Amino acid sequence: MDNNEIKDNLCPPATKKIKIDNFGIKAILSDDYKKDIELMQVHSCQLESKQQLQAVIKELALKLPHFQHLKRVHDRNVLICPSDDIKETLEQHLKLHQISDNVLKALCRNVNVIEVPASSAKLRVQYEKMSKFWPCKFHPDKYAESLQNGSNFTDSQRAYHKRMAELLWKLSKDVSKGQNVGICVDPRRPSIVAIAAAGDGSSHQHCVMWLVDHVARSQRGGAWQSDVEFVKDEPHTKSTLSGLPQIFYDYLKQDAACQDLSLGAELPRREEQQQQSEPVVEDIHADNLCKYGPYLCTGYDVYLLREPCLMCSMALVHSRVKRIFFLEQSENGALTSKFQLHAVKELNHHYEVFQFTM
Ligand SMILES: [Zn+2]
Numbered sequence: 001m002d003n004n005e006i007k008d009n010l011c012p013p014a015t016k017k018i019k020i021d022n023f024g025i026k027a028i029l030s031d032d033y034k035k036d037i038e039l040m041q042v043h044s045c046q047l048e049s050k051q052q053l054q055a056v057i058k059e060l061a062l063k064l065p066h067f068q069h070l071k072r073v074h075d076r077n078v079l080i081c082p083s084d085d086i087k088e089t090l091e092q093h094l095k096l097h098q099i100s101d102n103v104l105k106a107l108c109r110n111v112n113v114i115e116v117p118a119s120s121a122k123l124r125v126q127y128e129k130m131s132k133f134w135p136c137k138f139h140p141d142k143y144a145e146s147l148q149n150g151s152n153f154t155d156s157q158r159a160y161h162k163r164m165a166e167l168l169w170k171l172s173k174d175v176s177k178g179q180n181v182g183i184c185v186d187p188r189r190p191s192i193v194a195i196a197a198a199g200d201g202s203s204h205q206h207c208v209m210w211l212v213d214h215v216a217r218s219q220r221g222g223a224w225q226s227d228v229e230f231v232k233d234e235p236h237t238k239s240t241l242s243g244l245p246q247i248f249y250d251y252l253k254q255d256a257a258c259q260d261l262s263l264g265a266e267l268p269r270r271e272e273q274q275q276q277s278e279p280v281v282e283d284i285h286a287d288n289l290c291k292y293g294p295y296l297c298t299g300y301d302v303y304l305l306r307e308p309c310l311m312c313s314m315a316l317v318h319s320r321v322k323r324i325f326f327l328e329q330s331e332n333g334a335l336t337s338k339f340q341l342h343a344v345k346e347l348n349h350h351y352e353v354f355q356f357t358m
Pocket residue numbers: 004008206207208308309310311312313
């Protein structure tokens with residue numbers, strides 16, 4: 001038994017009633033959004049007159065094209081180049097880059113070494129801090145801002161996420177003996193596609209690994225063998241309940257608070273259906289789930305009682321999950337506690353991560 005299994009299986013069952021009204025939902029953003037401002041030393045100068053500006057800027061843009069994230073001029077002060085680039089004197093550096101004599105003369109008067117922000121701002125709050133050092137360029141990313149200030153969800157979306165948080169807690173306590181539980185949701189309807197709890201078997205049978213397999217069952221796949229009984233679909237049904245273990249399904253059906261929850265997944269589309277539904281206009285932001293129908297966990301949200309370990313977080317990358325919501329941090333969690341897997345740029349898929357906060 002490895003550490004991951006211990007965390008996934010043997011956390012004590014939650015006993016107190018949780019109050020979902022008190023929950024918040026916090027986006028777990030990569031460190032790029034939170035880091036302190038890094039500064040760099042640069043050579044700057046003050047021009048004698050504004051008449052020199054046009055020629056100076058034109059030549060600098062062509063021959064020393066630095067500082068894309070900064071304004072090059074502030075009053076009569078001009079950023080020349082990073083101080084680290086200058087190996088001997090400024091004059092020699094400018095000659096090396098074939099700066100004309102007139103401009104060189106203008107740039108070598110009233111020279112100062114100053115500190116300016118080393119990289120661009122991702123959020124307005126960073127931009128405001130950076131601008132105190134030197135005027136910056138800033139292209140606000142409305143979506144990133146909304147993640148930061150929590151305005152990305154509508155009231156009804158937020159209410160649904162909180163219901164899923166409460167359901168995780170209830171399913172773990174009432175059905176799964178306090179084990180980690182996961183719910184996969186198609187957010188378009190929204191509808192519960194699959195539910196899973198951690199297995200008792202081998203060390204890799206974490207809740208997420210089961211959940212991914214149960215989603216695959218809803219697409220007529222699924223590789224793992226177990227004695228779990230699944231809901232059987234009625235003939236000619238338009239959606240499938242086959243990703244739902246019977247025990248969870250029965251619990252949801254008998255719980256009055258869950259009667260209005262939609263259950264089931266869209267059936268996998270045949271190839272000709274996929275071609276028909278493909279939009280004529282290419283939209284890079286089009287949701288692949290809408291375009292092509294269910295494939296792995298593309299476009300799906302996953303709710304987890306506990307922050308997933310590295311193995312499970314990676315499985316969710318491979319499954320193309322859209323968003324992950326979790327309730328409790330784990331000692332070996334790979335989304336905020338030990339690591340931020342979703343912030344690794346080299347990965348070929350990135351999901352968003354949210355934590356329910358009390
Ligand atoms: Zn795991």
